[in-house]
Amino acid sequence: MLTLEGVRQVFRSGQDLVVALAGIDLVLDRGDFLTVIGSNGAGKTTLLHVIAGNLIPTSGRVLIDGEDVTATPAHRRARRIGRIVQDPLSGTAPTMTIAENLALASKRSKRSLAVALTRRRRREFAEVLRPLGMGLERRLDDPAFLLSGGERQALTVTMATLARPDILLLDEHTAALDPANARRIGELTEAFVERTGLTTLMVTHNMEQAIALGNRLVMMHKGRIVLELGGEKKRSTKVPELVSLFSHRHIADDELLLETAP
Numbered sequence: 001m002l003t004l005e006g007v008r009q010v011f012r013s014g015q016d017l018v019v020a021l022a023g024i025d026l027v028l029d030r031g032d033f034l035t036v037i038g039s040n041g042a043g044k045t046t047l048l049h050v051i052a053g054n055l056i057p058t059s060g061r062v063l064i065d066g067e068d069v070t071a072t073p074a075h076r077r078a079r080r081i082g083r084i085v086q087d088p089l090s091g092t093a094p095t096m097t098i099a100e101n102l103a104l105a106s107k108r109s110k111r112s113l114a115v116a117l118t119r120r121r122r123r124e125f126a127e128v129l130r131p132l133g134m135g136l137e138r139r140l141d142d143p144a145f146l147l148s149g150g151e152r153q154a155l156t157v158t159m160a161t162l163a164r165p166d167i168l169l170l171d172e173h174t175a176a177l178d179p180a181n182a183r184r185i186g187e188l189t190e191a192f193v194e195r196t197g198l199t200t201l202m203v204t205h206n207m208e209q210a211i212a213l214g215n216r217l218v219m220m221h222k223g224r225i226v227l228e229l230g231g232e233k234k235r236s237t238k239v240p241e242l243v244s245l246f247s248h249r250h251i252a253d254d255e256l257l258l259e260t261a262p
Contacts, residue, residue: 001199002028002051002167007060009046009223020046021057022223028167031197033214035204037242042220044203048169051201053077064166082165084156086172091156094145098136098155099125101144105159128158132188150181157188161196168193170202174209186213207242211235219245 009021020043028034038044049055051062053074062070069077084091092101102125103117126137132154136147144152153173160168170189174182190213193200204210210217217234219227227245229237 001030001032001065002026002201003061003063003066004051005061005063007047007050007057007062009043009050009055010058019223021050023060024223024225026218026225028199028201030199032216033193033200033202034216034218035202035210035214036218036220037204037207037210038220039246041222043223044220045171046223047220048083048171048201048203051167052081052083052169079163080166081169082160082163082167083169083171084153084160084173086175088149088152088156088176091159092144092147092152095143097141097143098129098147099140101155102128102159102162106162128161129155132158148181150177150184153177153181153185154188157185157192161192164196166199168198168200170200170204172203172205175205189213207239211237211239211242 004024004026007021007024008019011018011020022043024043024047036044036047046055050057053069053072053076056071060070061068064077064080093104096104099117099122103121122140125140129137129140134151134154136151136155139146144155147155156173173189174185177185186209189202192198200214202210202213211234215234216228216230217237218225218229
């Protein structure tokens with residue numbers, strides 16, 4: 001589904017060159033859920049930018065279903081790649097209603113929102129929102145700016161279910177939420193990915209979350225993948241063991257070593 005071959009990303013900072021990605025080789029099969037952890041500056045977010053098409057790598061290739069998309073810009077990958085970021089304000093159009101946001105996410109053609117928002121469509125949106133347990137199905141006409149951070153992030157995840165991308169990128173998407181909402185959004189995300197079989201890559205600083213979610217885990221440091229866990233090994237690993245693995249690689253000074261799941 002997703003293949004990265006020797007991906008390097010180099011930035012110039014004054015007279016210096018900063019290597020953000022130092023030759024990443026990675027293959028995600030359809031349905032894989034990969035969690036990515038690492039110290040600040042490890043290259044995690046840069047990796048997402050390269051996959052999404054926001055950055056063209058200095059060298060190497062990005063392939064989706066065998067198609068080389070290395071030079072394909074983000075707007076042309078958008079139908080195949082969904083992305084949820086840390087800031088709940090970024091995933092929705094604030095002045096549009098909940099129903100309009102959902103209609104926009106589910107649009108497959110150039111139909112107007114007025115056509116998309118039929119009574120039948122509104123009933124469908126209500127049914128999609130009801131399992132969230134937040135009462136959003138009764139607030140279809142509320143503008144998104146009235147929602148709390150947790151409600152907006154739940155709406156963003158729901159919008160991703162309607163868009164049905166091939167690949168979902170999650171960039172610290174629970175980090176800005178309070179513990180209760182972070183837990184709820186994590187559960188919603190996991191349920192969504194399990195239900196759809198969506199190929200997912202999630203960046204997180206939260207090691208308990210990284211262990212609990214997904215079937216694969218990689219640790220990044222200085223632009224490289226320095227550890228990969230999968231299957232039973234990932235499921236049986238505990239946070240202290242993961243902390244120890246960081247420490248053995250001299251990555252013990254990052255705040256992620258202190259973080260646990262909410």
